[in-house]
Amino acid sequence: MTKIAIIDYGMGNLRSVQKGFEKVGFEAVVTADPQVVLAAEKVVLPGVGAFRDCMRNLEQGGFVEPLLQVIRSGRPFLGICVGMQLLFTDSVEFGLYRGLDVIPGHVLRFPEGMHEGGEALKVPHMGWNQLAIKRRPPAFAEVADGANVYFVHSYYARPDDERVVAATATYGIEFCAAVWQDNIVATQFHPEKSQAVGLSILKKFGEMK
Structure with missing residues (x-):
């Protein structure tokens, strides 16, 4: 059985995610086969690009039902960037598009005219930024409050229930x-x-049961 399956639906930075797992001692398989995803112990959904295109490719690749089955089964599931956004009800990117609706909530665009310290902020939000930890999932066991991580996005998810943040x-x-x-x-x-x-985070996710 595949330990970690990274879903190849044409919309992710797949090799760099795979290499990240390899660096921390886990074999991860990039696959375009929904049956491999369905049989995997853990599943990763990366995502780069527009929400609507990612959702369309998931549907056309036959991944939606296997993904939902994996999530319902309780197996560890990691979403990255647009792969996180797709878990929500819908997104306003280029219209209004339905997501997987696993987590009730909406994907919204950063507002126009944002400022910080008198400086206009550009969208997309790109580069390093600090995390404020609200709840600590097992995969965040070694992530310090205030840790810097790398973002590239113009849209962000807003869950209906803030307790999932x-x-x-x-x-x-x-x-x-x-x-x-x-x-x-x-x-x-x-x-x-x-x-x-x-x-x-990848290491601790790989260790999840």
């Missing part, structure tokens, strides 16, 4: 940087680009 960051506004619900942990930032902090 694991961490926030601030860029003009305070936004949800990570969620934790049962067996699901998902990050708006990129662990695979976040050096030692990110690698610790």
